[in-house]
Amino acid sequence: MIRVEDLVKRYKKAETNAVDGISFQVKAGEFFVLLGPNGAGKTTTISILTTTLSPTSGGATIDGSDIVREASAVRRKVGIIFQRPSLDQNLTAEENIRFHALLYGLYPYAPTYALMQRAYRGQVEELAGLLGIAADIHKPVRTFSGGMRRKLEIMRSLLHRPKVLFLDEPTAGLDVPTRRTLWEHLTEVRRTSGTTIFLTTHYLEEAEEADRVCIIDKGKIVSFGTPDEIKRDLVEDYVLVDATDRSALGDELARLGYATSGGAPFKVELNGHTVHSILRSIETPLSVVKTHTPTLEDAYLEIVSRGDD
Amino acid sequence: MTEASAILAIAHRDFIKLLRDRARIISSFAFPLIFIGVLGSSLQSGFGEQAGINLLVFVFTGVLGMTIWQSTAQGIISLIADREEDFSQEIFVSPISRYSIIVGKILGESLVALPQAAGILAFALVLRIPLSLDQLARIAPALLVVAVFGGAFGVIVLANLGSQRAAQQIFPFVLLPQYFVAGLFNPIGNLPLPLDILSKISPLRYAIDLTRDAYYSTTGERVQQFDALTNLAIIAALFVVFMVVGTFLFVRAERNR
Numbered sequence: 001m002i003r004v005e006d007l008v009k010r011y012k013k014a015e016t017n018a019v020d021g022i023s024f025q026v027k028a029g030e031f032f033v034l035l036g037p038n039g040a041g042k043t044t045t046i047s048i049l050t051t052t053l054s055p056t057s058g059g060a061t062i063d064g065s066d067i068v069r070e071a072s073a074v075r076r077k078v079g080i081i082f083q084r085p086s087l088d089q090n091l092t093a094e095e096n097i098r099f100h101a102l103l104y105g106l107y108p109y110a111p112t113y114a115l116m117q118r119a120y121r122g123q124v125e126e127l128a129g130l131l132g133i134a135a136d137i138h139k140p141v142r143t144f145s146g147g148m149r150r151k152l153e154i155m156r157s158l159l160h161r162p163k164v165l166f167l168d169e170p171t172a173g174l175d176v177p178t179r180r181t182l183w184e185h186l187t188e189v190r191r192t193s194g195t196t197i198f199l200t201t202h203y204l205e206e207a208e209e210a211d212r213v214c215i216i217d218k219g220k221i222v223s224f225g226t227p228d229e230i231k232r233d234l235v236e237d238y239v240l241v242d243a244t245d246r247s248a249l250g251d252e253l254a255r256l257g258y259a260t261s262g263g264a265p266f267k268v269e270l271n272g273h274t275v276h277s278i279l280r281s282i283e284t285p286l287s288v289v290k291t292h293t294p295t296l297e298d299a300y301l302e303i304v305s306r307g308d309d
Numbered sequence: 310m311t312e313a314s315a316i317l318a319i320a321h322r323d324f325i326k327l328l329r330d331r332a333r334i335i336s337s338f339a340f341p342l343i344f345i346g347v348l349g350s351s352l353q354s355g356f357g358e359q360a361g362i363n364l365l366v367f368v369f370t371g372v373l374g375m376t377i378w379q380s381t382a383q384g385i386i387s388l389i390a391d392r393e394e395d396f397s398q399e400i401f402v403s404p405i406s407r408y409s410i411i412v413g414k415i416l417g418e419s420l421v422a423l424p425q426a427a428g429i430l431a432f433a434l435v436l437r438i439p440l441s442l443d444q445l446a447r448i449a450p451a452l453l454v455v456a457v458f459g460g461a462f463g464v465i466v467l468a469n470l471g472s473q474r475a476a477q478q479i480f481p482f483v484l485l486p487q488y489f490v491a492g493l494f495n496p497i498g499n500l501p502l503p504l505d506i507l508s509k510i511s512p513l514r515y516a517i518d519l520t521r522d523a524y525y526s527t528t529g530e531r532v533q534q535f536d537a538l539t540n541l542a543i544i545a546a547l548f549v550v551f552m553v554v555g556t557f558l559f560v561r562a563e564r565n566r
Contacts, residue, residue: 050402075404086399090326102318103403105311
C-alpha cells in the first residue's frame with residue numbers, strides 16, 4: 001500500500017537531513033507505527049507522504065500513485081489527522097464536515113445544511129450518532145472537548161473513504177482517559193473500515209498494538225518489524241560473569257560454545273538458554289554474576305539516547 | 310464540478326467567519342469611518358475652498374476604493390495565518406488544485422469586503438455626501454473589480470512572504486506609502502518625478518482611480534487621472550501578472566520548504 005524508497009529531506013538552510021534515506025513498505029490493512037523521539041523526522045515523513053512537502057531525493061508511492069507526480073491522486077487516497085487540530089473553531093461540527101465533503105467533491109455545493117443532498121444529511125446524522133453528539137452537531141467546534149474534537153477529526157477524515165489514514169501524534173496533549181477512549185475509537189474504526197493506518201508517536205505503549213513498527217531517530221531507521229521482532233532485535237538478554245581466573249573462564253565459555261562479547265567481564269548471551277542452565281554448566285569459580293533483561297522501553301530509551309552523547 | 314464546489318466552499322467559509330466575528334466587523338468599519346469622517350471633514354473645512362473640489366467627497370471616494378482593495382488583499386494574506394495556525398492544512402491536503410484554493414479565497418474575501426462597501430456608502434449618506442442611484446450603479450461593478458484586483462495583489466504579496474510575522478511586519482511598508490502616492494487623501498496630478506514614478510507603479514492608485522471615475526463621471530468634475538477603460542486595462546494586465554506569478558511562487562514555496 002505504501003512503498004517508501006530511499007527518502008531524503010533536507011530543509012532549506014539546514015545542515016543535516018531531517019529524513020535521511022529511509023525505505024520501508026506498509027501492507028494494505030496494516031496498523032503501522034512510526035516511532036521515534038521528538039525531532040526524529042516523523043512529521044517530515046508524514047508531510048512528504050501526504051504531498052504537502054517535496055522530498056529532496058528518493059520517493060514513495062501510495063496505492064501505486066507517486067507522491068510527487070500524482071500528488072492529486074495521492075491526496076484523494078489518504079486521510080490525515082494532523083498533530084495540531086485542524087478543525088475550524090468558528091464553524092460548527094456539521095460545517096466542518098460539510099467543508100471536508102465539498103473539498104473532496106463528495107457532494108455538490110449548497111449554501112445551507114438543509115439544502116445539501118439528502119445522502120449527505122443522512123451521513124452526518126449517522127456520524128453524529130456514532131460520536132454521540134447528535135444534539136451538538138450544529139454547535140461551534142470551540143465548545144467541544146479536546147477528545148471530542150479529535151474523534152470528530154477522525155470521523156471527518158474517513159468521509160472520503162481513504163485507503164490510508166495518517167495520524168501524526170494524535171494523542172499528544174490529551175489526558176490519559178481521553179487517550180484511552182480515542183484509542184478504542186481508532187481500534188473500532190480499523191475493525192469496521194479496514195483502512196490502513198499509519199501512525200506516528202513517541203509513546204512506546206501506543207506501538208505495542210501495531211502490526212509493524214518502524215523506529216526512526218535522527219532521520220534514520222534504527223529498527224523495523226513486529227513489536228515482538230523489535231523486542232528480540234533490540235533487547236539484549238545476557239548474563240554478565242567474571243572470575244578470579246579469567247583465562248580459565250574464557251576458555252571454558254568458548255569450550256561450552258556460548259556467544260560472549262570480548263574480554264572479561266564476559267557478557268554471555270542467553271540465546272534461548274536460561275540463566276540457571278548457563279550458570280550450572282560453568283565449573284570455573286565465579287566472582288561476579290549479573291543478569292540483564294531490559295524491557296522494550298529500556299531498549300527504546302537506549303536507542304533514542306544513543307545520539308545524545 | 311468538484312473544483313467549483315470546493316471554490317464555493319472556501320468562499321462560503323470566509324464569509325461565514327466574517328459574520329460570526331463581530332469584533333472584526335466593527336474594526337473593519339472603524340478605519341474608513343475615521344478617515345472619511347475625521348480626516349475628510351477636516352481637510353474640507355481647512356482647504357476645501359483653495360482646492361476647488363470637495364475634499365470630503367474626494368477622501369470618501371478614495372477610502373471606499375482603498376478599503377475594499379486592502380480588505381481582500383489582507384484576507385488573502387491570511388492564508389499564511391491559516392497555514393500556521395491549523396485549518397489550511399485541511400485545505401492543502403485535499404485533492405483540489407492549488408489554483409482553486411487561490412480563486413476560492415479571492416472570491417470569499419471579495420464577499421467579505423462588499424458589506425464594508427455597503428457600510429461606507431451608508432456612512433456617506435449620514436455625512437450628506439451626494440450620492441445618486443446612477444452613481445451607485447456605476448460604483449458597484451467598479452468595487453467588484455477593485456475587490457478581485459486587491460485579491461490578486463494579496464496573492465503576489467503572499468507568495469513572497471514566509472510567515473505571519475513577516476506579513477505583519479512587511480505589509481504596512483507595502484501598503485502605507487501607497488496611501489500617499491496613490492492619491493488616497495491628496496491629489497496626485499502634480500507630483501515631482503520620483504513620486505510620480507512611484508505613483509504610477511502603485512497598484513492601489515488604479516483601484517482608487519477606478520472607484521473615483523465611477524463617482525465623478527456623472528458630476529462633470531475631473532479628479533480622476535484616467536478614464537474607466539484605461540484603468541480597467543491596467544488593472545487587467547496587473548491582475549494577470551499578479552495571479553500567474555503569485556500563484557506559481559506560492560505553490561512552489563508551499564512544497565519546497
